[in-house]
Amino acid sequence: MNTELLGVIASYALTLIIAIFLGRYIAKTFAGEKTWMDFLAPLERFIYKICGINPKEEMNWKQHLKALLTINMLWFVYAFFLLIFQDKLPLNPDGNPGQTPDLAFNTAISFLVNCNLQHYSGESGLTYFTQLFVITFLQFVSAATGIAALIVVFKAFRDKTTTKLGNFWDFLVKTNTRILLPICVVIALILAFNGTPASYAGKDTIVTMQGDTVGVSRGPAAGMIAIKHLGTNGGGWFGANSIHPLENPNYLTNMTEVISQVIIPIAMIFAFGIFIRRRKFANIIFGVMTLGMLILLIPSIIQETGGNPAIAKMGVSQLTGAMEGKEVRFGPTATAYWSTVTTIISTGSVNGFHDSTMPLTGMMQLVAMMTNSFYGGCGVGILNYFIFIIIAVFISGLMVGRTPEFMGHKVEAREVKIAALVALLHPFLILAGTALSSFAIAHGWGANWAVQPGNWLNNPGYHGFSEMLYEYTSSAANNGSGFEGLGDNNIFWNVSTGFVLILSRYLPIIGPVAIAGLLAQKKYVPESAGTLKTDTATFGIMTFAVIVIIAALAFFPSLALGPIAEYFSLY
Amino acid sequence: MKKYFFPALKLTAVLIVLTAGIYPLLIAGVSKLAPGKGDGVTVENKGRVVGYANVGQNFTDDKYFQGRPSAVGYNAAGSGGSNKGPSNEDYLKVVQERIDTFLAHNPGVKKENIPAELVTASGSGLDPHLSPAAALLQVPRIAKLRNLPESKLNDLVKAHTDGPLLGMFGPSKVNVLKLNIALDNL
Numbered sequence: 001m002n003t004e005l006l007g008v009i010a011s012y013a014l015t016l017i018i019a020i021f022l023g024r025y026i027a028k029t030f031a032g033e034k035t036w037m038d039f040l041a042p043l044e045r046f047i048y049k050i051c052g053i054n055p056k057e058e059m060n061w062k063q064h065l066k067a068l069l070t071i072n073m074l075w076f077v078y079a080f081f082l083l084i085f086q087d088k089l090p091l092n093p094d095g096n097p098g099q100t101p102d103l104a105f106n107t108a109i110s111f112l113v114n115c116n117l118q119h120y121s122g123e124s125g126l127t128y129f130t131q132l133f134v135i136t137f138l139q140f141v142s143a144a145t146g147i148a149a150l151i152v153v154f155k156a157f158r159d160k161t162t163t164k165l166g167n168f169w170d171f172l173v174k175t176n177t178r179i180l181l182p183i184c185v186v187i188a189l190i191l192a193f194n195g196t197p198a199s200y201a202g203k204d205t206i207v208t209m210q211g212d213t214v215g216v217s218r219g220p221a222a223g224m225i226a227i228k229h230l231g232t233n234g235g236g237w238f239g240a241n242s243i244h245p246l247e248n249p250n251y252l253t254n255m256t257e258v259i260s261q262v263i264i265p266i267a268m269i270f271a272f273g274i275f276i277r278r279r280k281f282a283n284i285i286f287g288v289m290t291l292g293m294l295i296l297l298i299p300s301i302i303q304e305t306g307g308n309p310a311i312a313k314m315g316v317s318q319l320t321g322a323m324e325g326k327e328v329r330f331g332p333t334a335t336a337y338w339s340t341v342t343t344i345i346s347t348g349s350v351n352g353f354h355d356s357t358m359p360l361t362g363m364m365q366l367v368a369m370m371t372n373s374f375y376g377g378c379g380v381g382i383l384n385y386f387i388f389i390i391i392a393v394f395i396s397g398l399m400v401g402r403t404p405e406f407m408g409h410k411v412e413a414r415e416v417k418i419a420a421l422v423a424l425l426h427p428f429l430i431l432a433g434t435a436l437s438s439f440a441i442a443h444g445w446g447a448n449w450a451v452q453p454g455n456w457l458n459n460p461g462y463h464g465f466s467e468m469l470y471e472y473t474s475s476a477a478n479n480g481s482g483f484e485g486l487g488d489n490n491i492f493w494n495v496s497t498g499f500v501l502i503l504s505r506y507l508p509i510i511g512p513v514a515i516a517g518l519l520a521q522k523k524y525v526p527e528s529a530g531t532l533k534t535d536t537a538t539f540g541i542m543t544f545a546v547i548v549i550i551a552a553l554a555f556f557p558s559l560a561l562g563p564i565a566e567y568f569s570l571y
Numbered sequence: 572m573k574k575y576f577f578p579a580l581k582l583t584a585v586l587i588v589l590t591a592g593i594y595p596l597l598i599a600g601v602s603k604l605a606p607g608k609g610d611g612v613t614v615e616n617k618g619r620v621v622g623y624a625n626v627g628q629n630f631t632d633d634k635y636f637q638g639r640p641s642a643v644g645y646n647a648a649g650s651g652g653s654n655k656g657p658s659n660e661d662y663l664k665v666v667q668e669r670i671d672t673f674l675a676h677n678p679g680v681k682k683e684n685i686p687a688e689l690v691t692a693s694g695s696g697l698d699p700h701l702s703p704a705a706a707l708l709q710v711p712r713i714a715k716l717r718n719l720p721e722s723k724l725n726d727l728v729k730a731h732t733d734g735p736l737l738g739m740f741g742p743s744k745v746n747v748l749k750l751n752i753a754l755d756n757l
Binding site: 003004006007010047050051052053066067070071074075078121123124132133136137140141169172173176177181184185188189192193195197198199200201203204206207208209210212214215216217218220222223224227238239240243244245246249250251252254255307308310311314315316317318319320321322323324325326327328329330331334350351352353355356357358359458459460461462463466483484485566569570 | 575576577578579580581582583585586587589590591592594595597598599601602603605606607608609610611612613616619620621622623624625626627628629630631632635639645646647648649650651652653654655656657658659660662663666667670682683684685686687688690691692693694695696697698699700701702704735736739740741742743744748751752755
């Protein structure tokens with residue numbers, strides 16, 4: 001077997017092993033059981049004391065959401081102003097300028113919502129101060145927000161009937177102290193010892209062997225790159241993200257980064273099963289999600305290792321596959337694997353540029369973000385999947401003529417309405433956004449804009465359309481990767497994707513938390529012969545079908561105009 | 572919301588100190604023990620720092636092994652790829668030109684032996700590596716210009732080939748900068 005494929009299989013196997021242990025640990029931590037990290041308890045008590053928080057104060061689902069939204073709003077204001085005034089703040093050895101208001105708006109939201117769409121390049125668009133105090137900070141707390149929201153849902157299904165769903169601040173703090181920070185220290189040190197910069201030294205200037213004078217951007221990157229992956233954030237320190245040889249120096253760091261971005265999403269599935277004492281239910285979810293991943297992954301690997309047919313016609317060798325936008329030290333197999341992983345979960349970091357991948361690989365990346373629930377981002381992945389479960393429960397209930405129930409609670413009109421709204425919001429935002437930008441190009445909007453719509457696209461034809469479709473899909477999935485050829489640092493893209501980002505982050509958090517809270521308040525109906533079982537393979541397939549149908553019906557026309565049309569023009 | 576405002580404000584301050592203050596300082600501190608002391612690993616040639624081990628650089632002289640095309644001219648002040656789509660006609664013309672240029676500089680090389688990586692731009696624009704095949708393909712040209720036996724250069728490339736991780740995972744590659752330094756010191 002070839003070493004590139006072996007590397008991918010090993011990466012996935014290691015991910016799974018770590019995730020199983022991590023899942024148990026997470027479940028124990030939030031169930032209040034003893035773990036070997038309990039030595040951190042005094043630190044947490046100290047934090048609660050100075051913040052005036054009583055971690056034992058139980059909140060209901062509405063109070064949780066109020067706390068979540070209040071602190072998120074604070075973070076936005078904080079980040080926005082720091083980005084605008086970064087040139088006047090310390091730790092700016094390269095003398096980079098402040099961000100324009102529209103760019104700061106986009107950047108602050110993008111990192112606040114765990115998306116990490118970057119309409120700037122890290123080398124010139126940020127200072128070390130904002131890289132740490134805005135970007136790194138938000139990468140920690142946005143991941144913790146998603147996880148804390150999911151823990152609320154965990155709590156809702158642990159007991160039969162309850163309104164006491166734990167304390168939001170407690171979840172937020174413990175996610176940082178018990179999960180994110182300790183694992184990040186390990187990842188960051190692996191990176192630093194393999195050549196990723198970690199010191200505060202500024203840009204270096206060197207004279208190369210043949211006498212060219214070039215710069216080398218550096219900075220305290222290792223810690224940020226660790227949380228960027230562990231928290232499924234994805235925003236890179238350097239412009240080229242994890243393709244950059246300092247951000248991802250060798251195959252070992254590549255495996256480390258690709259593993260660390262999936263461990264929490266998978267661990268949360270297992271933690272769910274342990275926490276609500278229904279392991280079989282969690283195993284079915286894991287099975288469906290893994291099936292979804294494989295369906296997207298296998299064609300991507302085949303396409304990328306097969307090479308570009310247009311280049312094959314020129315008569316050169318493509319034994320190493322399609323290499324445009326890729327790096328020799330990773331090879332096309334590892335890049336195809338990364339591209340699938342980074343789009344099914346909401347990381348959006350890249351180790352090869354997606355804009356230059358083959359049309360069908362690009363389509364798999366798009367479909368991964370359009371479904372957005374195979375593993376999914378930190379915490380929010382299962383929240384998205386939960387919406388599809390509710391819809392599947394409702395449809396299956398109608399099909400077999402039984403009252404739809406989930407975890408012993410009746411699913412009624414209100415819950416189904418919320419689920420349907422959240423499920424439909426995603427395609428609406430993507431398609432409406434793409435339609436708007438296409439209209440702007442076709443009808444010559446913005447003749448006096450700094451960047452005119454006609455100059456947005458880096459590629460003509462079908463691929464150009466895919467660039468726009470990708471940008472909105474990535475925003476709505478809170479993913480953050482891009483077909484980076486798109487000229488997106490201008491007011492149209494900064495503002496329009498900014499609004500897509502906010503809506504597609506908070507509604508899909510509010511929806512599932514509300515549904516779970518509402519269900520948990522209801523009377524517990526014991527399981528009987530008439531109950532629709534949700535922990536069977538049949539129900540798993542049903543959920544999978546709901547996901548496929550919603551994605552296929554909503555998105556097929558746009559995919560046909562972009563990647564599918566490009567595929568047929570190439571082959 | 573008022574009830575949550577002040578706890579949120581104070582907690583934000585604490586988390587900023589923890590994640591943006593203490594955490595990166597800790598990593599920077601421990602990294603003093605790492606190769607390059609956390610500043611990045613540099614490479615010297617004849618007592619002069621000529622580059623970073625992990626960052627590729629431009630070699631235009633035919634007497635040296637040449638790396639991959641770069642969208643940023645190997646200036647690591649920035650980074651980036653071409654972001655050209657696979658069906659872009661202008662892009663495909665550029666690839667064709669690169670093939671023609673390579674053939675002109677490497678007489679005797681057959682077109683079907685040119686690996687695609689030599690005519691396509693890397694993602695970072697700073698790719699420090701070539702596959703062993705892409706380096707070996709340039710040996711006859713360099714051997715002729717430097718009046719060295721080809722076998723000696725073939726051995727040099729082999730000595731500088733890094734195999735897969737643990738012999739099992741990932742591709743083999745050659746660091747072009749280190750190879751060229753060794754070439755100059757033959």
